[in-house]
Amino acid sequence: MSLADSHPRHDGPVRGRPRSEAVERAIMEGILKLLEDGVPLAELSIERIARTAGVGKATIYRRWRGKEELFVDVVRAAEPPDPELPGTSxxxxxxxxxxxxxxxxxxxxxxxxxxxxxxxxxxxxxxxxxxxxxxxxxxxxxxxxxxxxxxxxxxxxxxxxxxxxxxxxxxxxxxxxxxxxxxxxxxxxxxxxxxxxxxxxxxxxxxxx
Amino acid sequence: MSLADSHPRHDGPVRGRPRSEAVERAIMEGILKLLEDGVPLAELSIERIARTAGVGKATIYRRWRGKEELFVDVVRAAEPPDPELPGTSxxxxxxxxxxxxxxxxxxxxxxxxxxxxxxxxxxxxxxxxxxxxxxxxxxxxxxxxxxxxxxxxxxxxxxxxxxxxxxxxxxxxxxxxxxxxxxxxxxxxxxxxxxxxxxxxxxxxxxxx
Structure with missing residues (x-):
């Protein structure tokens, strides 16, 4: 599962602050790495995610309200993107x-x-x-x-x-x-x-x- | 949830031994009692179920191969029974x-x-x-x-x-x-x-x- 060419898509809650795709990708890939290593979801703390991604906890909290939202973005980035609707019918x-x-x-x-x-x-x-x-x-x-x-x-x-x-x-x-x-x-x-x-x-x- | 008028329905594996509905009902109602008391499914041992129902463990094992099958029967007895098919179309x-x-x-x-x-x-x-x-x-x-x-x-x-x-x-x-x-x-x-x-x-x- 690669996150290249993908980034969080927010048509849900608007957070209204600038985003750095590189930092976000590092954070999300850090989570994937932990999951690939077999760490259960319940044991994924923000602290551990930050350490794996090489960022501070504040960097994560500036972008996501908590572990839940961050995790939803990881799943969403791994899923096929929402399609363009043809609009023909x-x-x-x-x-x-x-x-x-x-x-x-x-x-x-x-x-x-x-x-x-x-x-x-x-x-x-x-x-x-x-x-x-x-x-x-x-x-x-x-x-x-x-x-x-x-x-x-x-x-x-x-x-x-x-x-x-x-x-x-x-x-x-x-x-x-x-x-x-x-x-x-x-x-x-x-x-x-x-x-x-x-x-x-x-x-x-x-x-x- | 009452088990009156209901009993295990086996169109799955055939076990081929006589059943006593009263004993089965006591066992299944024992499980429901434990669940109602908030005992999680994972902690429901055959031993504890037997004790609650006032029967021996062998009585349970004569009727069900294990906790899984017994539990499936509890769920099935609580669900609406399979309907008679009208067969008109x-x-x-x-x-x-x-x-x-x-x-x-x-x-x-x-x-x-x-x-x-x-x-x-x-x-x-x-x-x-x-x-x-x-x-x-x-x-x-x-x-x-x-x-x-x-x-x-x-x-x-x-x-x-x-x-x-x-x-x-x-x-x-x-x-x-x-x-x-x-x-x-x-x-x-x-x-x-x-x-x-x-x-x-x-x-x-x-x-x-």
Missing amino acids: MRDDLVALLEQLRQRGLMTRSSVLLHNVIAQMKSTPKIWDAYHAIVVEPRRRKQHAILRRGQANGELRTDLDVDVMNDMIFGPMLVRAVMRPDADLPEGLAEQMADAVLEGLRPVSSPSP | MRDDLVALLEQLRQRGLMTRSSVLLHNVIAQMKSTPKIWDAYHAIVVEPRRRKQHAILRRGQANGELRTDLDVDVMNDMIFGPMLVRAVMRPDADLPEGLAEQMADAVLEGLRPVSSPSP
């Missing part, structure tokens, strides 16, 4: 997000480190909560916005709850990518799932293709 | 299973004990693996069998992978019932989800309703 935007989710599943399978990190994160409620607030909730808000635009454009039914339709669209890939490490994630799965489910989520008045 | 069978999943989600929300037990189970790999082998896998096999009958009857597409369609049908409810404790699970959701997704999973040649 609701369907194409959804396929792009489903494909990212498929890629996340493939990466978690191929990287023992990422796999362990995510497992440890899930069993550490404070970090899991931070990941939800900083990563999962903004992602869900973006998905809802795409669906609402689809409703406005006549691409999506308006008689079903947006949050329910969101789970109908993303739930199957989420289950395969995250809950079922043994499930196949073949190329083309994003398109296949999107097209099959959208067949049932089209406004009833619109013609079949 | 693939759609009706799927709705019955989706409704059971919705009920499981509602029960996990209303019972702090069941919620904690499931959380502890997930962070104990041996018990989680046993739950998968004894409960989850047979359930998935049953779902696949329903879908294959649906394909044979012309109710379901044959050009998509059965396992992918299975996740398309059950994934959304699974996500809402298990992964998102904040998501609504309103009455009628099982029918709504089944009908919307099956719209896209019908064989293309069959007429729209």
Whole structure:
């Protein structure tokens, strides 16, 4: 897992202070090194992270409010970046997000480190909560916005709850990518799932293709 | 959480020896008592369970191979029982299973004990693996069998992978019932989800309703 070409992406809480990518990368790579050496997440103190990265504790606290936020950034930097949405249709935007989710599943399978990190994160409620607030909730808000635009454009039914339709669209890939490490994630799965489910989520008045 | 009217349901491994429901209930209620008293799952030894239930250790070992299997039975007895499948159509069978999943989600929300037990189970790999082998896998096999009958009857597409369609049908409810404790699970959701997704999973040649 390399952090080259990646850096923390903050569409969550705005911190409003300048960042040095080199310092941040050193800190995050320090954490990865400790995790690779088998240090459990629970034993990763800010002090130890600072020592490994060769920076002062204050340097870390200027950038992150605590271990939880820092750790969420490490996970996020290791995951595939949020895709550019093509914007050509609701369907194409959804396929792009489903494909990212498929890629996340493939990466978690191929990287023992990422796999362990995510497992440890899930069993550490404070970090899991931070990941939800900083990563999962903004992602869900973006998905809802795409669906609402689809409703406005006549691409999506308006008689079903947006949050329910969101789970109908993303739930199957989420289950395969995250809950079922043994499930196949073949190329083309994003398109296949999107097209099959959208067949049932089209406004009833619109013609079949 | 009461175990009255419930008993271990074994469609997993067959043990082939007579069972005494009263003794089993005493053992399982002993575990629930210990959990209610705040004893963590990891500290529940067979010895302590036997003492609480007022039976000998051999009585437990005659019925369960170990702590993991015993514990899976406790969780299973606390969950809603597997529904009778109406058998009137693939759609009706799927709705019955989706409704059971919705009920499981509602029960996990209303019972702090069941919620904690499931959380502890997930962070104990041996018990989680046993739950998968004894409960989850047979359930998935049953779902696949329903879908294959649906394909044979012309109710379901044959050009998509059965396992992918299975996740398309059950994934959304699974996500809402298990992964998102904040998501609504309103009455009628099982029918709504089944009908919307099956719209896209019908064989293309069959007429729209």
